[in-house]
Amino acid sequence: MKYQNNLTFAKQQDSEDSLSYLRNRFHIPRDKNGEEWLYFTGNSLGLQPKATKNYINQELEDWANLGVEGHFEAKNPWLHYHEYLTDKMAKIVGAKPQEVVMMNSLTVNLHLLMVSFYRPTTSKYKIVIESDAFPSDRYAVQSQLEFHGFSKEDVIEWKPRKGEELLQIEDLEEIVSKQGDEIALLLIGGVNYYTGQFLDLKRIAEIGHSKNCVVGIDLAHGAGNIQPNLHESGVDFAAWCSYKYLNAGPGSLSGIFVHEKHARNKDLPRFAGWWNHNKETRFNMRQPFDVMEGAEGWQLSNPPILSMAAILASLDLFEEVGMEKLRQKSEKLTGYFEFLVKEIDSEDIKIITPKNPKERGCQLSIQVKNADKSLHQKLMEQHVITDWREPDVIRCAPVPFYNSFEDVFIFTEILKEIL
């Protein structure tokens, strides 16, 4: 693809983009004077689809009119509501429907999955994470170690090499081949939140399994962004949130994936509640616990319908467009963004995200020499919302649903000016 550094080219790309109509399906935040922000933080909180309100209103109305009967009589009976999400969600992450369910929040789910999949013994108990793992994931694994009577120090970090920013798969291979007998679990961010690096999940699964380590993936920055092909990758489990690229609203529910190979293993230890008990006899009460097969067998509680309505609104948009098309546009859009940032030709900035489009999603992380948060502030003053991460990185994510080539062009012009 030959890119050009001018507004006419950017506008031309937008006019040829078969997905450009989708921007109008979202609310773009505006300032007091009604001017649109340049929104580059879909990696942190995805924008609201205009349809979301109707989906939630439907459930509010059914609740008002039907009360408890809504569980059966609502237009979308609440009793089965989580099932309306499953097929659509499974397609987005490349899983079989039985492998996926939406429930709880992300960190809660990481813990629930570790209850089943982190089964340390006195000799095989360590956990591998990336050295710049998201803090919540680090705290979660540290607390699991301590909960089982081990120490925080029993976390093994997969680090970039000296002077580098990105992880190399060979280094994970070395960690596992040398220390694999002591390692119980690999819990890795499939797309790193800081660098935007999209790791080879299949390779990670193979490496972990070669030494009988369980492999779990955090896809918070991957779901709705890249195509992780979870089933095919062979990882044991995964979890993600729905408020980043999945546009389901602040704090919305998390999705989990449990590979089919574990679907019928009723001996896997797990916590129980009425929602992972056999659907057929759930309401007979007083029955001995009979766990459901598949990912649904990790649910505990009846789920929040209002939050799920927002998820359904968003998943219906994904269903309408399909991940293939979104990903195609995303590669082109982020490629253009990268081209323009390089054209700024300043010693002071460096993109730390991988150059290969197959090893990244839409996010570019730009490292800024000697910068402090004032750069971020100046961007805000110019109507650009990006996300500043200490010590020196701005993360910018042009999202194929609602960002345009023009957005990317104007943003880099502003950045050039500020620098």
Ligand SMILES: *Cc1c(COP(=O)(O)O)cnc(C)c1O
């Ligand atoms: C966003 C994110 C979280 C947030 O966890 P919550 O439980 O939803 O607050 C955790 N881990 C990663 C990798 C994330 O990107």
